[in-house]
Amino acid sequence: MRMNSLIAALALSAAAGGACALDIQLPPETATYKDSALPGYQLVQRNCMTCHAAQYASSQPPASPRAYWEATVKKMKKPFGAQFADEDVPAMVDYLVKTYGAERSAAMPVAAAAKPVAAVPATSGKDVKSLLAANGCMACHALDQKVVGPGFAEVAARYKGKESVAAVAAHIRQGGSGKWGPVPMPPFSQLSEADAASLARYVLSR
Template sequence: MQYAKPLRRHGGIVALALYAAGMTSAAQALEITLPPETARYTPSDLPGFRLVQQNCMTCHSAQYVLTQPPSSPRGYWEATVKKMKKPFGAPFADEDIPAMVDYLTKTYGAERTAYAAASAAQGSAPAPAAPAVVAGSHDPQALLAANGCTACHAVDKKVVGPAFKEVAAKYANQPGAAALVAQNIRAGGAGKWGQVPMPAYAALTKEDLQSLAGWILGR
């Protein structure tokens, strides 16, 4: 009986140690690294393209629309867009809904074939699908337009992401700034300028990334 209490105390310490080790292992097991985002919304002259690019990617990948039934009618896309606003709380204005629905229906839904045919007949076929990269061109303005960068960024004011001038000011005189900005574009992410995620642009070449980074830092 003299040794019962010390043994129980020792057993309790061991149990706590094992519990803590188990919690650590469980926490480590929950760490998940997602692959770089490569899905892009199909570029278009339709006004809804910019609105979709600006609003939808703040919450989810462009992969979402690619998994929807291609025969989905306009009513389906309207219900989907409205659902994103209520109950999910997407911050776009009600007056933007028709343009967003029009773009989604004509690009990914039941009207895409007819719209493409009508555009081709008028000599202004919609732009091809992703990857939205200008082949053989490292012109920063062309790259910005082709990859939808201006849907979330402007030169001198915050849109969804920071203004290009804000980025330039943050990295001014910082050693290796161009390489760092290029890597941020390639990898995407969230947390540097708020919690709204920026998609990764892993399909861009090293030269494209350097061109964009140099242009941004020159603002």
């Protein structure tokens, strides 16, 4: 009888605790990866911040060798399921080990900041679907619903008539945080102005 009473009391306590769950609002993410001219910088910005903050890299042991970072990046892809191509791994590892790990002295100079888009460039000629796929846009966005970031239809509804194609293209190339919630959008400065404008037109047309 005593055991049954104890089990019942514990069950009630657990149920009460579940009913009083707290709704915790986390502050917006502001940390970013260190700027670099290394090709892996853009790949890390694009592929890693979908799932975790930039502090993850800076919190790793600073003497970590290349093998450590390679194992870490591969672990994110499998078993954790990060959506980036196998061919991205060497450049990502190179950036991480030269920026946060044992090869920091071998890092290249800091990249220059992306310049704002002053005017709408001509269409690049590249297919928009190819641009979406090549830059992993659909890993965070869908056409009409929120995934990690807002759906394109929601972006179009907010910006159409208020933001020009050039302004939206600049948002794409420069990234940002706080506009659509706590998850930042990494910069896509590897895009040409024409390609960014093509994507901006596509988003605003939804």
